[in-house]
Amino acid sequence: MRAKMWGMLKANPTCDVLILGGGVNGAGLMRELALQDVKCLLVDKDDLAAGASSKSSRMIHGGLRYLENAEFRLVSESVYERNRLLKYAPHYVKPLRTTIPITAWFAGMIKAPLIFFGFNVKVGGRGAFIVKMGLTFYDILTCRLRQTPWNFFMGKKKSLQEIPGLRDDIVCTATYWDAWITQPERLCVEMALEGCSVQKDSLALNYVTAEKNGADTVLLRDKITGESLTLKPKIVVNATGAWVDFANKPLGIESKLMGGTKGSHLVIDNKELFNALGDRMIYYEHTDGRICITFQFMDKVIMGSTDIRIKDPDEAACDDAEIDYMLTTLKGVFPTINIPKSDIVHIFCGVRPLMASQEGYTSKVSRSHFLAEHKPDATRAFPVYSMVGGKLTTFRAFAEMTADRLMPLLGVTRQVSTTDRYYPKPETFTGETLKTLPDLTVAEVRALTQNELVVHLSDFVRRRSVITLLGHLTEASAHELADIMAPILGWDDSHKREEIAMSLAEAHGRK
Numbered sequence: 001m002r003a004k005m006w007g008m009l010k011a012n013p014t015c016d017v018l019i020l021g022g023g024v025n026g027a028g029l030m031r032e033l034a035l036q037d038v039k040c041l042l043v044d045k046d047d048l049a050a051g052a053s054s055k056s057s058r059m060i061h062g063g064l065r066y067l068e069n070a071e072f073r074l075v076s077e078s079v080y081e082r083n084r085l086l087k088y089a090p091h092y093v094k095p096l097r098t099t100i101p102i103t104a105w106f107a108g109m110i111k112a113p114l115i116f117f118g119f120n121v122k123v124g125g126r127g128a129f130i131v132k133m134g135l136t137f138y139d140i141l142t143c144r145l146r147q148t149p150w151n152f153f154m155g156k157k158k159s160l161q162e163i164p165g166l167r168d169d170i171v172c173t174a175t176y177w178d179a180w181i182t183q184p185e186r187l188c189v190e191m192a193l194e195g196c197s198v199q200k201d202s203l204a205l206n207y208v209t210a211e212k213n214g215a216d217t218v219l220l221r222d223k224i225t226g227e228s229l230t231l232k233p234k235i236v237v238n239a240t241g242a243w244v245d246f247a248n249k250p251l252g253i254e255s256k257l258m259g260g261t262k263g264s265h266l267v268i269d270n271k272e273l274f275n276a277l278g279d280r281m282i283y284y285e286h287t288d289g290r291i292c293i294t295f296q297f298m299d300k301v302i303m304g305s306t307d308i309r310i311k312d313p314d315e316a317a318c319d320d321a322e323i324d325y326m327l328t329t330l331k332g333v334f335p336t337i338n339i340p341k342s343d344i345v346h347i348f349c350g351v352r353p354l355m356a357s358q359e360g361y362t363s364k365v366s367r368s369h370f371l372a373e374h375k376p377d378a379t380r381a382f383p384v385y386s387m388v389g390g391k392l393t394t395f396r397a398f399a400e401m402t403a404d405r406l407m408p409l410l411g412v413t414r415q416v417s418t419t420d421r422y423y424p425k426p427e428t429f430t431g432e433t434l435k436t437l438p439d440l441t442v443a444e445v446r447a448l449t450q451n452e453l454v455v456h457l458s459d460f461v462r463r464r465s466v467i468t469l470l471g472h473l474t475e476a477s478a479h480e481l482a483d484i485m486a487p488i489l490g491w492d493d494s495h496k497r498e499e500i501a502m503s504l505a506e507a508h509g510r511k
């Protein structure tokens, strides 16, 4: 399929909008524009969704803690988008019961208003009174398209009965509802492919880079075949998340828009923790004020995350100190549950595409988004727009806003709204299952490999499925998958061995 797309591009190397980056923002924009019959080309230097969109905490949330920073517009937009995703992508986005353990009644009553009014105070120390105020306000903001119940508080005794192992110095717990997404990486791929199917001349290609090579052209390089071609776009959108400034450089633009922070997560196989959590996420404050989360993810537990400034997103990897920190926070909230490092089955680390900011505390950098315009100049005939910031939760609103800015430049008017459009449901497959992965059918592996731009085994196990994330990639399962994929992708034995080695190294790595 990928070769066919490259062939189509070679035959007609033009497009209305060239989108760089196949994360949730780039793929969301592709869907949005293609629905208006705008001819798009989306390219990613890596696989689609290889960036933050596959490394997040998977929460589809309003951002309760952004209330503290008085970001009402962001929270209101986020809860609205959350409710939309619950309604229109129910196959991926599910309600999430979320419980906050609280250790004091009135703590934070001086600090919270100071933070709210913009004083440079470190967050943390939130008591029951402040939490109740925040949750009530949050629930009121959630009213539009409401899909979830109202918050409630539980006394200490009942909380400890319901959540065995929870720290016993709490005074109560607060429970509210947000949502989570099972497979954001699949959503990205499906949105890009939906774009290609609704606008027949639109294309999506992974492992392709772009650089300016003439006043009105861009050179595209296919990292897989080594081929290159010259493309004439009318507009370029840089949706490369944390890489925005890096991707602008080869387009001749010096920008300083981003100030990303890396965040790591641990995937843990521990039955006691798994059972204690049940179907709820624990959203807890560590002693340093940082909010951490832990929740069941299929047959494992995910916990995270850290928030550390980083310059080069390609360098982001979880270090030993982060692992120790995350386990320490877990010990703080579940002191009697023993979680040795050997229970960690996978580690992943991504970079939040945060806007550049002078804020002293990373948690105070806004999670909102904006579109930066780089007008055409003497050396570049086409405008470039950089999508800066945002969250997984708000990608549709960001894509809609970006499309609305671009359409007048192309002389196009909106034909279709995505506000109430269902996301395509992936096909379900039956038949023979894999010996090493009994939840997966051979037919599904074949179909996704053929139709969803899979180039490497890693693409399949990390971004078309959650095999690596769940710690299910072993020598045996990697071999079984590679045997099915090899005839479709034309791998000989040595290529197959390379693919297996690479996917296993990533599964045991820290990126």
Ligand SMILES: Cc1cc2nc3c(=O)[nH]c(=O)nc-3n(C[C@H](O)[C@H](O)[C@H](O)COP(=O)(O)OP(=O)(O)OC[C@H]3O[C@@H](n4cnc5c(N)ncnc54)[C@H](O)[C@@H]3O)c2cc1C
Residues within 6 Å of the ligand: 020, 021, 022, 023, 024, 025, 026, 043, 044, 045, 046, 047, 048, 049, 050, 051, 052, 053, 054, 055, 056, 057, 058, 059, 060, 061, 208, 209, 210, 239, 240, 241, 242, 243, 246, 247, 261, 262, 263, 264, 305, 349, 350, 351, 352, 353, 389, 390, 391, 392, 393, 394
């Ligand atoms: C630890 C962590 C936890 C998070 N938790 C949540 C959460 O719970 N809820 C939430 O809503 N949000 C969360 N986020 C934020 C969310 O993941 C991001 O805001 C969102 O995924 C960004 O999408 P994006 O498309 O802008 O960037 P990305 O997903 O990073 O995509 C950018 C793409 O651009 C590609 N690229 C890079 N350079 C180039 C180039 N030169 N040419 C072409 N392509 C290029 C990359 O390969 C990548 O695929 C979290 C983020 C992190 C890191």
